[in-house]
Amino acid sequence: MVVPLMKKSKNRQIVIIGAGLIGSIMAVALASEGFDVTVIDGATEKDRIKQNEGRTYALSRTSKNLLANLGLWDAKKLNVSPIENIVLSTKSGSDDNIKHLAAFNKESSEVEPSSYMIEDFYLRTVLGSKLNTNTKIQLINSTEVIQDETTSYETKLILSDKSSFTTEILIISDGRESGFAKRLDKKFFKKHYNQVAIVGNLSHKNEHNFTAHQLFLSGGPLAILPLLGKRSTFVWSLPEQMGNRLSAAQDDIFTNYLKEHVEDILINPSQIGEKKMFPLYLSFLSETIDNRKVFIGDSAQAIHPLAGQGLNLGLRDIACLVDTLLKGKKLGLDLGSTDILKKYESWRSFDRISLMTYTDLINTLFSNNNFYLKSLRELGMNAIDKSNFLKSFFMREAAGEYGDLPELLK
Ligand SMILES: Cc1cc2nc3c(=O)[nH]c(=O)nc-3n(C[C@H](O)[C@H](O)[C@H](O)COP(=O)(O)OP(=O)(O)OC[C@H]3O[C@@H](n4cnc5c(N)ncnc54)[C@H](O)[C@@H]3O)c2cc1C
Numbered sequence: 001m002v003v004p005l006m007k008k009s010k011n012r013q014i015v016i017i018g019a020g021l022i023g024s025i026m027a028v029a030l031a032s033e034g035f036d037v038t039v040i041d042g043a044t045e046k047d048r049i050k051q052n053e054g055r056t057y058a059l060s061r062t063s064k065n066l067l068a069n070l071g072l073w074d075a076k077k078l079n080v081s082p083i084e085n086i087v088l089s090t091k092s093g094s095d096d097n098i099k100h101l102a103a104f105n106k107e108s109s110e111v112e113p114s115s116y117m118i119e120d121f122y123l124r125t126v127l128g129s130k131l132n133t134n135t136k137i138q139l140i141n142s143t144e145v146i147q148d149e150t151t152s153y154e155t156k157l158i159l160s161d162k163s164s165f166t167t168e169i170l171i172i173s174d175g176r177e178s179g180f181a182k183r184l185d186k187k188f189f190k191k192h193y194n195q196v197a198i199v200g201n202l203s204h205k206n207e208h209n210f211t212a213h214q215l216f217l218s219g220g221p222l223a224i225l226p227l228l229g230k231r232s233t234f235v236w237s238l239p240e241q242m243g244n245r246l247s248a249a250q251d252d253i254f255t256n257y258l259k260e261h262v263e264d265i266l267i268n269p270s271q272i273g274e275k276k277m278f279p280l281y282l283s284f285l286s287e288t289i290d291n292r293k294v295f296i297g298d299s300a301q302a303i304h305p306l307a308g309q310g311l312n313l314g315l316r317d318i319a320c321l322v323d324t325l326l327k328g329k330k331l332g333l334d335l336g337s338t339d340i341l342k343k344y345e346s347w348r349s350f351d352r353i354s355l356m357t358y359t360d361l362i363n364t365l366f367s368n369n370n371f372y373l374k375s376l377r378e379l380g381m382n383a384i385d386k387s388n389f390l391k392s393f394f395m396r397e398a399a400g401e402y403g404d405l406p407e408l409l410k
Pocket residue numbers: 017018019020021022023040041042043048056057058059143144145173174175176179180197199235278296297298299305307308309310311312313314
């Protein structure tokens with residue numbers, strides 16, 4: 001038997017698995033604080049861009065602060081569109097009219113909007129050039145970890161190209177189907193929504209006035225979010241069967257169906273590029289840390305997209321983890337020590353649990369036609385709509401401004 005020749009293990013202070021948005025931004029954040037970091041991804045940079053073509057994200061004000069603090073926020077390059085107003089409405093069937101529930105407008109005292117829309121392609125392009133030029137970052141593409149072993153002082157990784165690394169701490173950001181979490185036999189809380197989300201972009205005749213619409217339909221919520229120019233993104237959560245059928249439908253059939261639901265929110269919408277479909281489920285790691293390992297981003301928690309908060313949550317993971325590691329480094333501590341990891345985990349737990357619960361509850365409450373639930377949600381929304389205090393509270397939540405904020409989010 002021919003035994004493959006192993007190259008000598010290289011030592012890196014920090015290794016990140018997964019160069020999606022979260023893994024890549026984590027690398028830039030760590031490098032900006034002087035850490036040496038290696039990022040490993042199973043796909044090529046081109047594949048990651050292609051796979052996410054046309055995707056957009058609603059980012060909160062604190063997420064914007066994080067990108068700005070890392071030199072990644074360039075409003076022009078990122079094609080940033082502010083969200084100035086949020087309108088929540090409901091519609092029971094295509095024959096019913098849209099019924100207003102609540103509206104949140106940018107307060108006159110506020111200098112900045114609570115959230116922004118950004119486009120995936122631009123963010124990945126800005127990130128790509130940072131990853132490839134920062135000497136503190138080593139990016140390894142098209143390579144997987146085939147074996148890992150952790151002792152009391154390090155983790156050793158063997159990669160598919162037969163190279164190997166030892167590291168003090170392994171940060172795992174390999175996405176919502178985390179192979180690493182399965183491999184480590186981590187316990188997940190999983191809930192299938194029996195829904196899929198269809199996402200895509202539209203051009204239209206009317207101005208959107210930087211208003212984001214959340215339309216609660218009986219099968220699931222439909223979000224219409226403003227992009228620069230007379231363009232909008234849609235994220236439509238639908239029952240599985242219906243979603244599969246609509247996703248496979250020709251673009252004009254799909255757009256006509258969408259038109260019936262959005263009434264005059266969009267005039268003459270026409271699809272730009274391809275639409276994408278995502279099966280929807282909640283996947284939540286009860287313990288995000290392991291021996292010298294920590295899970296962040298979707299590998300730790302993948303939530304329902306109705307509030308557009310998944311990436312924001314992952315960015316908050318990054319900000320808290322960088323803060324915790326930096327404090328550890330200043331004290332000369334071992335970065336993978338249980339003390340440091342536990343500190344990070346307890347800092348993140350309230351935010352993770354509350355967003356998981358809140359998105360799950362809203363989806364349950366709004367994605368059906370049960371008379372009592374319908375009355376309850378309309379009553380609740382009316383109360384919010386009439387209270388300036390509650391509105392201001394929810395706008396601050398949308399901006400991500402709550403709890404003990406780490407430096408990168410300020
Ligand atoms: C329909 C929809 C709409 C959304 N809208 C919003 C929004 O408006 N705002 C918002 O904040 N969030 C939104 N989200 C959530 C957001 O998309 C995710 O939270 C975010 O993209 C997760 O990024 P990630 O880097 O953690 O994971 P991923 O993007 O999944 O990246 C994982 C990376 O790991 C790599 N990888 C996987 N396995 C391995 C392995 N074994 N070895 C090496 N590499 C590996 C993959 O190649 C990939 O590059 C939405 C989600 C959906 C489904």
